[in-house]
Amino acid sequence: MNLTAVASIYKFEMARTFRSIFQSVISPVVSTSLYFVVFGAAIGSRIDTVEGIQYGAFIVPGLMMLQMLMQSVTNAALGIYFPKFIGTIYEVQSAPVSVIEIVMGYVGAAATKSMMIGLIILATASLFVDLQIQHPLAMLAFMVLTCISFALFGFIIGIWAGNFEQLNLIPMLVITPLVFLGGAFYSISMLPEAWQTIALFNPVVYLVSGFRWSFFSMSDVSVGLSLLAIAGFLILCLAVITWIFKTGWKLRS
Amino acid sequence: MAPIISVKDLTKTYENGFEALKGINLDIEEGEVLALLGPNGAGKTTLISIICGIANKSGGSVTVGGHDITRDFRKARDMIGLVPQEMAVEVFEKVIDTVKFSRGLFGKGKDPAHIERVLRDLTLWDKKDNRIRELSGGMKRRVMIAKALSHEPRVLFLDEPTAGVDVELRKEMWDVMRELKKSGVTIILTTHYIEEAEAMADRVGVISKGELLVVEETDSLMKSLGKKVLEIELDKPVDDVPPALAQKGVTLSPTGKLVYTYDTAAEQTGITDILADLKKAGLRLADLSTKQSSLEDIFVDLVAQQKAEEDAA
Numbered sequence: 095m096n097l098t099a100v101a102s103i104y105k106f107e108m109a110r111t112f113r114s115i116f117q118s119v120i121s122p123v124v125s126t127s128l129y130f131v132v133f134g135a136a137i138g139s140r141i142d143t144v145e146g147i148q149y150g151a152f153i154v155p156g157l158m159m160l161q162m163l164m165q166s167v168t169n170a171a172l173g174i175y176f177p178k179f180i181g182t183i184y185e186v187q188s189a190p191v192s193v194i195e196i197v198m199g200y201v202g203a204a205a206t207k208s209m210m211i212g213l214i215i216l217a218t219a220s221l222f223v224d225l226q227i228q229h230p231l232a233m234l235a236f237m238v239l240t241c242i243s244f245a246l247f248g249f250i251i252g253i254w255a256g257n258f259e260q261l262n263l264i265p266m267l268v269i270t271p272l273v274f275l276g277g278a279f280y281s282i283s284m285l286p287e288a289w290q291t292i293a294l295f296n297p298v299v300y301l302v303s304g305f306r307w308s309f310f311s312m313s314d315v316s317v318g319l320s321l322l323a324i325a326g327f328l329i330l331c332l333a334v335i336t337w338i339f340k341t342g343w344k345l346r347s
Numbered sequence: 348m349a350p351i352i353s354v355k356d357l358t359k360t361y362e363n364g365f366e367a368l369k370g371i372n373l374d375i376e377e378g379e380v381l382a383l384l385g386p387n388g389a390g391k392t393t394l395i396s397i398i399c400g401i402a403n404k405s406g407g408s409v410t411v412g413g414h415d416i417t418r419d420f421r422k423a424r425d426m427i428g429l430v431p432q433e434m435a436v437e438v439f440e441k442v443i444d445t446v447k448f449s450r451g452l453f454g455k456g457k458d459p460a461h462i463e464r465v466l467r468d469l470t471l472w473d474k475k476d477n478r479i480r481e482l483s484g485g486m487k488r489r490v491m492i493a494k495a496l497s498h499e500p501r502v503l504f505l506d507e508p509t510a511g512v513d514v515e516l517r518k519e520m521w522d523v524m525r526e527l528k529k530s531g532v533t534i535i536l537t538t539h540y541i542e543e544a545e546a547m548a549d550r551v552g553v554i555s556k557g558e559l560l561v562v563e564e565t566d567s568l569m570k571s572l573g574k575k576v577l578e579i580e581l582d583k584p585v586d587d588v589p590p591a592l593a594q595k596g597v598t599l600s601p602t603g604k605l606v607y608t609y610d611t612a613a614e615q616t617g618i619t620d621i622l623a624d625l626k627k628a629g630l631r632l633a634d635l636s637t638k639q640s641s642l643e644d645i646f647v648d649l650v651a652q653q654k655a656e657e658d659a660a
Contacts, residue, residue, distance in 0.1 A: 096421070102451025109444070181435030185494065188399040188429045189452040190421035342403050 099191045103199025104206075107173055111207050118207065119214060122161050126215045129157055130222045133279060144281050147310050150223040155306040156278025157219065159240065162212045163273060163298070166241045167265050170204035170248030175255050193339035201249050205241035212237050225309070232317075233308035239324045240301055246331035253338055272298040282314040297323055349413065350374035351426075351502060351533050352398065357407035359393050359557075367393040369557040370407065375535060377501070380528055382548035382565075383537045384646055390557040391537040392432060395504050399429045411502065425453065428500030430491045432507040432537075438480035442471055442490055445479065446497050453498035465496045468526060485516040492523065503527060505536040509543060521546055541646065553649050560649045568645060575637050577618065579605040582631035589628040595621060 111118055134150035141149040177183040186196060219225065227233055255261040276298030282290055293299050294315070304320025307313035313320070337343070352375040359368040367390045375381055383391045396402035398409050400420060408415060414422040437445050446462055466472040469489040474482060479490055488508070495503060505524070509517040517540075524547055528534060538544055544551050545565065552562040584603035595617060597607045609616045625632065 096454040098454045098456065099452050102448055105451075106444075106448045110439075113439070177437075180437070181431070181433050182437055184401055184429065184431050184435060185449060185452060187401045188424060188427065190424040190454060191452065192421075 096191050096195050099189060100195045100198045100202070103186075103196065104203045107200060107203030108206065110173075111169075111203070118211070122165070122211045122215055123218050126157055126161070126218045127222075129153070130219070134222055144284070145312055147312070148223060151225055152281075152306075152310075153279050154216070154219045154223065154225060155309050156273075156276075156302050158212045158215050158237075159276075159298070159302050159305055160270075160273045160278050161215055162208045162237065162241055163244050163269050163301075164265055165208035165211050166204055166244035167248035167251065167269055168262075169207050170201055170245040171252035171255065171261055171265075173200045173204050174249055174252035175261055178252070179258075193336065196339075197246070197249065197335055201242065201245040204245040204248060205238070208241045208245065209237055212241070227309050228311045229308040233305070236301075236305045236308055236320075236324075239321075239328065240305070243324055243328040243331060246328065246335060250331060250334050250338065253343070272296055273302075277302050277314060297327060300324070348377065351377040351412055352535075353410045354394075354398070355408045357394070357397065357409060358405045359390075359397060359402070360405045367557050368397075368405075371554075371557075371559050373552065373559060373562065375502075375533060377533050378528070378531055379549040380524070380534045380536070380547050381550050381552060381562075382544035383535065383552045383554055384539075384541065384544055385537070385554035386650065387539075389554045391554050392506055393557075394554070395429070395506055395535070395537065399427055399504060400424050401429075425498075426501045428495030428498065428503045430488075430495045430503070430505045430508060432510065434484070434487060434491070436479045436487050436490055438478070440479055441476055442466070442479060442482070442493075443475040445490065446493050449494040450497040455498045461499065462497060465493050469493050469523060485512060485519070488512065488516075488520075489523075496527075500532070502533045502535065505534060507537055507539070509538065509540065517543070553646055555650045555653055558653070560653060574608055575611050575639050577607040577609065577621075578636045578638070579607070579625070579632060580634040580636075581605065582633045585630070589624070589630070591624045591628065592621060595624070597621065 130150065133153055138149035138153075143149060144152045174183075177186065216225075251261065251264050255263075275293065276296045277293065278298075282293050282299060282303070285293060300315055300320040300323035303314040304317050304324070307317050307320070352373075354371050354373040357368055357371040358366070360366050371390075371394060383394070385391050393402060397404045398411065398416060400416060400423075404417075409423075410416065411423040412426050414420075414426075416423045440448075443462065443466070446466065447457070450458070450462065463472065466475055469492060471486065471489055471493055474486060479487060482490065492505075492508075508524070509520050512520065521543070524534060524536070534547075536543075536547065548565045550562060551565050551568055553560045578600070581603070585599070585605075588597050588599050588605065592605065595607070597605050600606045607618075607621060609618065
């Protein structure tokens with residue numbers, strides 16, 4: 095195992111993040127505050143509680159999920175797409191590193207960044223609403239698993255993408271709707287019955303539900319099912335990445 | 348001594364069916380400078396890409412330092428530094444950071460002394476804290492060489508190191524290469540410039556259409572380069588070469604000129620005798636010209652020959 099290489103990629107990617115730390119931090123803080131103004135204060139004041147929880151607090155896990163999913167996917171996608179775009183990927187390809195090491199470096203850095211952003215949102219949210227996290231360890235575990243799985247997903251997109259448009263396509267067209275329809279801002283039980291059934295095919299439902307459970311001990315689906323869903327997604331992404339490197343798809347002509 | 352790089356029956360066929368390499372066999376000795384010459388699309392870059400691990404091979408085998416590039420890719424790649432043809436640098440990074448990153452990527456521990464030496468040798472030390480985008484094109488190319496040397500490779504691949512650089516910078520690049528050669532690094536460079544191959548290489552390989560047409564020591568190529576051709580245009584064209592001249596090796600060209608090939612390094616070129624014989628035969632000269640065969644001619648001949656063989660087949 096070439097751990098020095100993993101550390102090098104990780105540090106290099108993190109340095110990129112910290113160089114633009116202002117944008118990295120300010121944008122999630124601003125957008126989270128906006129959500130709180132709109133959903134928490136304006137609309138939330140008329141909703142009062144959902145399943146006994148203050149609406150402002152209820153949307154916190156969903157908001158974190160939304161940002162973490164988006165950030166994980168876009169960061170990891172850009173992380174591997176950018177060297178491909180400017181041509182410096184040759185160096186990684188010609189280095190004595192294996193698939194797993196390259197993935198650990200890039201995905202690790204992207205997941206770290208979105209973890210940081212998740213925690214910043216949590217801190218911002220706690221300024222607006224009263225939050226008590228009932229299962230902090232489970233919360234962290236969900237965060238880590240989600241960030242890693244979706245960073246892996248982003249990594250695949252970054253390898254697949256042939257231009258910047260494609261790079262933004264999946265986050266915009268897939269992740270955003272899945273999160274909005276995945277119960278980030280409401281409980282699935284608030285939907286008409288037919289839609290509830292459809293919602294169960296949305297993988298994000300399981301993520302948000304499990305994550306919300308770690309805050310409030312309440313969930314739309316069972317926690318075990320949530321974990322299973324994340325684990326399944328993680329394994330699927332790993333399998334695709336292994337295949338990519340084995341065949342050299344889009345990487346080695 | 349075993350070759351540091353050994354390429355056996357290497358083939359590469361792209362998905363669209365294009366055969367980029369058709370069974371390359373090549374041994375590269377440790378410490379030599381080998382120049383690969385060839386027209387665009389000949390397969391030079393494909394060959395390098397496969398050895399360095401950027402492209403997958405279709406068949407055959409390659410070993411670097413005795414390590415198979417597929418089975419033992421870590422050990423093989425460990426020995427190689429690559430400077431690709433296309434300019435590719437992380438423009439927002441500082442010079443020193445990007446060079447350190449390269450070293451780490453190859454799994455080598457920190458060695459500030461080595462990094463400093465590499466940067467100084469490439470006259471980049473003063474620019475070490477500059478962002479790469481602030482550097483000139485030539486300096487950026489040096490950064491790429493510095494990255495390739497950061498992990499102390501024993502073999503350095505330079506893919507068209509002087510393509511699109513001005514004459515002065517080209518000379519500087521050559522100095523850099525000479526220094527590297529002195530330090531014992533094996534260098535494989537691809538080039539369009541015959542002059543570059545002549546100036547730098549111990550051996551020259553000519554690639555065309557995925558085949559290695561010839562690999563020869565530059566010196567022995569230079570020897571054939573030492574040959575000159577004397578062309579004699581006669582007042583009135585002749586049908587046959589007079590026997591006295593034919594004996595000395597003079598031939599008749601399709602255009603009716605007398606052609607004599609001689610070695611400039613020889614004690615006697617035989618030109619005086621030939622001129623005397625001409626006079627004896629009563630032939631009058633209209634014009635005389637000599638020309639030197641260059642590596643370029645040899646190269647062009649080889650490629651033309653390959654084409655002719657193909658057309659015949």
